[in-house]
Amino acid sequence: IKARGGMHEVLEFVEGLALQHGLVQPGGDYRALATPQAREVLGRYQVAVGSTGNLGMSIGVVASALGFQATVHMSADAKEWKKDRLRQRGVQVVEHTGDYERAVAAGRAEAASNPLCHFVDDEQSFSLLLGYSAAALHLQKQLAEQGVAVDAEHPLIVYLPCGVGGAPAGITFGLRQVLGPHVHCFFAEPVQSPCFMVQMMADATQGVGQHPSVYDWGLTNRTEADGLAVPRASLLAAELMRPLLSGVFTVADDTLFAHLVRVLDALGERIEPSAAAGFSGPAMLTGTTAGQAWLRSTGIEAVLHQATHLVWTTGGLLVPDAQYQGFVQRGRAVLAAQA
Ligand SMILES: Cc1ncc(COP(=O)(O)O)c(C=O)c1O
Incomplete structure (x- = not known):
């Protein structure tokens, strides 16, 4: 249920960047995103999210697959196995001792200090909502x-x-x-x-x-x-x-x-x-x-x-x-x- 929204927002973000950097042309072949040249550009950007687990899983998986630096802020409720799976994919998992609201707030604050970071905001994002x-x-x-x-x-x-x-x-x-x-x-x-x-x-x-x-x-x-x-x-x-x-x-x-x-x-x-x-x-x-x-x-x-x-x-x-x-x-x- 969460993955549909997460995928939508990350794909929308990567599409915007790819067009901006001329990595793909409108209506062109998006397989160009898998080229080393494109991955080098995308690797400069970070995608971050705060989550109880499932949104973080989908964002972490799709963002890292596209070559982004991916950071997932997990609340205390998140299950260990979900964090392990993300780490295995090279995703940075930040564990918070507080609840979901605090994990999201911490992620949002950290992302605000990095102009190359896109924060997927589960409390406020219209793109996520449209994806769902x-x-x-x-x-x-x-x-x-x-x-x-x-x-x-x-x-x-x-x-x-x-x-x-x-x-x-x-x-x-x-x-x-x-x-x-x-x-x-x-x-x-x-x-x-x-x-x-x-x-x-x-x-x-x-x-x-x-x-x-x-x-x-x-x-x-x-x-x-x-x-x-x-x-x-x-x-x-x-x-x-x-x-x-x-x-x-x-x-x-x-x-x-x-x-x-x-x-x-x-x-x-x-x-x-x-x-x-x-x-x-x-x-x-x-x-x-x-x-x-x-x-x-x-x-x-x-x-x-x-x-x-x-x-x-x-x-x-x-x-x-x-x-x-x-x-x-x-x-x-x-x-x-x-x-
Ligand atoms: C399996 C499952 N169903 C439903 C939801 C509810 O989604 P939301 O937090 O957007 O209300 C979640 C949230 O993580 C979930 O993991």
Whole structure:
């Protein structure tokens, strides 16, 4: 989910540089970027990013592959194996003891002192957001291929994992652009890190201009969903979502592990805990007072039996086996305790 945005921003950056330095001509053959002459020029530039892990992975991989100096500022939540993989590719990994917000701020400050550094700003970047939104075009094609209609009689209800909000906001924006108003998007956040929820609540109750953190609510921002461990939402994402987002719900860590096992058993797919948050969506909608109130107020209750529920998840193929087996064990224990 993060890689699509990360790739977009780095490719946009390299394209701008390549045109500026005459390494490629408009409409020309971009394979010229792989020549030693081009790599020498690109190697003078740095690409930096602050991340809980997954955005850093994609930026580090694509930036180093293009020949840039790549620096990834990782928050304390980032998993060791993600940092190791980046180091193996020659990416400089800067480890921060603080949270995501502080890792991003440190990266932004360091980048500001280097005129040859491009900082990929997950809290503020429009290029990232547009990259995330491109997912909507792929989904549009998949739905058409499967003959899934999206209209007033057949609403599409989408449940997306949310960290800082950029990726799910980009996708929601894209889906509303290409599929129209009968797409209804909900964001899913860890119980201890509901930054988008507190942002939306502040906007609704105190007016626009607030920028609360989950710590203000006495929450810890500690979660096994490393990608979603973000204390304060992106204001760019929040502004874009204010008129478009249907709601936000939270998911307990134990539930993430239970979903991870259900996905493995039902589909044979390996996912990360962060990518499991959306699976609570349908039960949240039909089994809670707030969800039922939304169904009634929108009139969707009457057509719910014809609705398509879409849970956004992303693969965890890179997760080392030992780690993944630990996730599965925890999920099975949660399911056994519920049985
Ligand atoms: C697997 C996964 N899903 C969703 C997200 C949420 O993206 P964002 O932080 O842009 O809200 C992340 C963030 O890292 C992630 O790793």
